Amino acid sequence: MPELPEVETIARELNEVLPGRSIREVRIFRADALGVVPAEAFRGSLLGQCFTRVRRRGKYLLFHLHPRGFLVGHLRMTGKFILSPRLARPHPHHRAWFELDDDTLLIFQDLRCFGTLTVVERLSRHPSLRLLGMDPLSRGFTVDWLERAAGESRMPLKNWLMDQSKLAGLGNIYAAEILFAAGLSPFRSTNAMTRAEATRLHQATRRLLRQAIKMRGTTISDFRRVDDKTGEFQNFLRVYGKEGLPCPACRSPIARARQQQRSTFYCPTCQPS
Ligand SMILES: [Zn+2]
Structure with missing residues (x-):
């Protein structure tokens, strides 16, 4: 999607x-x-x-x-x-x-x-x-906003990132990649984030989204640009769809779990609960 x-x-x-x-x-x-x-x-x-x-x-x-x-x-x-x-x-x-x-x-x-x-x-x-909630590329998306908004929810972090009424634009692929880049477990309670973790999450969100836009998106199966060409960011995914493959950071196998009927890919070592 x-x-x-x-x-x-x-x-x-x-x-x-x-x-x-x-x-x-x-x-x-x-x-x-x-x-x-x-x-x-x-x-x-x-x-x-x-x-x-x-x-x-x-x-x-x-x-x-x-x-x-x-x-x-x-x-x-x-x-x-x-x-x-x-x-x-x-x-x-x-x-x-x-x-x-x-x-x-x-x-x-x-x-x-x-x-x-x-x-x-x-x-x-x-x-x-x-x-719709906050757009993560808008000026209003700051560490302060993230810390405050996250403090109001006990949802698992990955579900919160994908909730369009909280943050508008992320889905299953980028939520997984952002959490890996930030070193945060997809399962931990959103309001348990420290200021340092919120800062990492904020930086990872901005950096990955900008990189992916530069690569003109991710084509896993279906996405095409208006001229029918594919995006390129699928070549830079680090955990999404990589179950059993070695983590690019620590070499332990990438795990897969279910959250809200969707697959969650993560590294249990780099993203401890
Ligand atoms: Zn790892």
């Missing part, structure tokens, strides 16, 4: 191309992504509008529109935005086409159909965006 670095990569790549382009036609091939909104209403709210900017918040893509409103996208498991020359017919996994005024297509493709597309007048009206 795309996490913050993958969504940031998509936002940056789309932001290089979309601003100034207007939407000439919208074609919906499968309306699941629109929730309860009728396809015709969705199309009507976009026709003739112009993209001015694309950015990210948590794992959401925000397309600023002129003269009004926002298209908000969430890729969930397998959603993708692809820029393409005009096509004769849709691929079976294409869910929506946005035909642009330069004769190109912005395609929303989604194999599993969990991704969502919403148009809102104001971002504060979006039902899920309002509930």
Whole structure:
């Protein structure tokens, strides 16, 4: 599932191309992504509008529109935005086409159909965006904030990192990698962190996310950039998916456990409980 670095990569790549382009036609091939909104209403709210900017918040893509409103996208498991020359017919996994005024297509493709597309007048009206917690790349994400917010929760640290209402953008891969880099156990109670540990966690979070964005994300199975190329950060993962392999720091075998029905990869020696 795309996490913050993958969504940031998509936002940056789309932001290089979309601003100034207007939407000439919208074609919906499968309306699941629109929730309860009728396809015709969705199309009507976009026709003739112009993209001015694309950015990210948590794992959401925000397309600023002129003269009004926002298209908000969430890729969930397998959603993708692809820029393409005009096509004769849709691929079976294409869910929506946005035909642009330069004769190109912005395609929303989604194999599993969990991704969502919403148009809102104001971002504060979006039902899920309002509930998002701190973005770990925002200015508000400081050691002080982390120490204070963590002090209010007894959740296991990894679950807390992945809770979008606390910190918005991390998923299973980066939570595991960040905890390894910080030398912190995924199982320990979030409010048990010391100031020194919160500082390590803060530094590891910023450093890994920035590195991953520089590498244009992690492609384990499905993630593709808007030009269909893969990211590169999968080559730099140190614990995720490495069960039984030697820890890159201490050579003891990487362990795997279950937390909230997800696999947690960690080094029991470097990340003691
Ligand atoms: Zn180790």
